[in-house]
Amino acid sequence: ASRLRLNDVVEISQRSQATIYTIGIYDEAEMDRNPRALRRIAELSGGRVYFPASLSDLNRISREIPGQIRNQYTIGYRSSNTNRDGKHRKVKITASRNDPSFRVITRDGYFAPASGLIK
Numbered sequence: 001a002s003r004l005r006l007n008d009v010v011e012i013s014q015r016s017q018a019t020i021y022t023i024g025i026y027d028e029a030e031m032d033r034n035p036r037a038l039r040r041i042a043e044l045s046g047g048r049v050y051f052p053a054s055l056s057d058l059n060r061i062s063r064e065i066p067g068q069i070r071n072q073y074t075i076g077y078r079s080s081n082t083n084r085d086g087k088h089r090k091v092k093i094t095a096s097r098n099d100p101s102f103r104v105i106t107r108d109g110y111f112a113p114a115s116g117l118i119k
Helices: 006-015 035-045 055-070
Strands: 088-090 109-111
Touching: 006 035
Parallel strands: none
Antiparallel strands: 088 109
16 A cells, blocks of 8 residues: 555665564455565565564564564674765675574665765
8 A cells, every 4th residue: 555666665674773573463364465575575574574473473473583682783894995975885794603593684785875966
């Protein structure tokens, strides 16, 4: 029911500094459901997507998301590419730890600042 196209929403979510958590609650007969869209928006923003199967899942998710937000880290980065071209730049973050519950969830990159000059 959005006025924007999916690609526009995806780009806005990428350009935003917000981490987006999406929750898909669907009626099985719903024809216009699009779980891939929710997954894509969440992943590109560094968030997560949830598809609860029951009310108890929804209760767990509502406790899990604030816990994830409280346990986030911010990493600073200064690119060697000084071009102010507004283009998307890929960045890969890796971490190692001998703990199977340790998980790194990140954005795939960032948008460089634009010069603001009209050509």
